[in-house]
Amino acid sequence: MDNLATTVAIQFFNGLVIGMIYALIGIGLTLILGLLDIPNFAHGALYALGAYLLLQLVGVTGSFWLGMLVAPVIVFTVSVILERFMIRPLYPAGSNYVLLFTFAVSVIVQELIIILWGPVGFSILPPQALAGSVDLGPFSYPRYHLFVMIASLAVILGLWLMLERTRYGAIMRAGIENKTMVSALGIDIYRLFTVGFGLGASLAALAGVLIAPIRGLMPYMGVDILPFAFVVVAVGGLGNVIGAIAAGLIIGVTQSLTTQFWPQGSTITIFGVMAIILLTRPQGLFGAR
């Protein structure tokens, strides 16, 4: 295999890795968007919070695996409290105020990260078991990158099974489809909102945890990722898991390949792709509305 083909193949794999991260964040966002009807501007901040909690937990316990499991749980708890006691009272005020509130939360979390962990970035090592690389024949590839791909795929698959095969998943999908009808059937729609918000936020945190050893930690990592999450939702379609995966992978691979050949243009290309999709399919790739 010649040099160029190897480079393209590696970049393609990198694109799949980052694409799965985008998909994780995007699915969390689309869940919140579908249920609560708000674009969660704090989503990126919760992703960053997940990564920084991992850093702290690894520092305290020394175990990456423990940190990986506990950080999303902490973010889940924080978000559930946030939704129950801060966002829920705002529903009667209208979505503009909820949106503004998530914007304020995003600014507050970002500033708190800078205050607690400093403005300089950190790097974090993958766990010992995932260090080194795997020989894939024509080229070798970092083991941790492959782990991220498989782990996020497994989580998304689990979520998809939960949504499609369980009773609670069905209620959740119904909540995205028609809130009035769901609450008319005697289901506590507000509890559904709380769980949905917590679940979506913990997916963002998990994405932050997984990406931390690859990209490192920066206080502004949340803000940097947020537009991609929004693009994933806009391209993939509302409340659509398959659409989010497809959009995440398309964006990840596009970004990765253009980074190789035209580094300055990689971000711009993504928005170009988004513009083309919106022009040809305004409802998103898999969206019905």
Next chain:
Amino acid sequence: MAKLRQRVGGFIPWAVLVILILVLPDLTRPTVATEVWVFAVLALAFNLLLGYTGLLSFGQATFFGTGAYTAGLLLIHQRVHPLAALAAAALAGGLVAAVIGYLCIRRIGLYFIMLTFAFNLMAYFIVYQASSITGGVDGLPGVPRPPVNLYVLTWDIRSGIAYYLFVSLIFLLCAIALKKVVDSPFGLVLQAIRENEARAAALGYNTAAFKRVAFIISGAFSGLAGALYGMLFGIVPIDTIYWVTSGNVVFMTLIGGTTSFFGPIVGAVFFIWLAETVSVRWERWPLIVGLVFVFVIFFFRGGFVEVWHRAYGLLARLTQRGQPKYGHSKD
């Protein structure tokens, strides 16, 4: 008589504005006072979308920044007339808004918000990457403030207070122009779209086209505000095109009140006052601003407009005590 009172009543806010313009430099530094009117232009332009058309654009910094960089580059490299720089900034803001609006207005509601935001970040990344032209993250320094040459007279706007008057004048002209827009038949259609887009469409209006034009007008005025901002500080910081600026505009407009034409101006005054007060005390001042946002959202939701209405209502009740206006009063 009622008509006369209505006409006089319509002038009161303008009179208050002129008084405020005249007293503000005595209350604070000229730079801060100037910033107030720059952001007032931006907030008014934004409210054309949020308050009058019902469109929440979360990317107003795109046009603000576009205008700031356009004017900055023209002033630095071409030494153009300040008014030409303002016109170019408005044109550039309007053009960018035309493109982004064309794409974003295809999607409604939440998608519209997210897309305007995503395009805002794209614009930011472009400016960030093109650092050889824009100065990247350090901003574009050395924006001059050449004299305003009007054939018969030349207005030197280099001093802080002269520039303050220049910006105040531009602000008043923009406010009058935007008031004309919202009171025009075009503005009424926008309000009809806000109230019920399906019904407006059923009446035969091409609502998407109206929204696009509103977006372009808003973008043009935002670009103009951006140019004023760059000339104020002699530098175009990259913050002008950053998403937090977009969020701040949403905040100042909501806190001022979207239901009144003048509400966003009050919001701009409050926001600049807040930012100036806390930013000199602590480097991490956005944290304080964020906490104030939360406080306002929970306890001060209706904005200053509501406070005004309540105070006005209280005043009216006090002055009319003992002579109930309506027959069904219980006491």
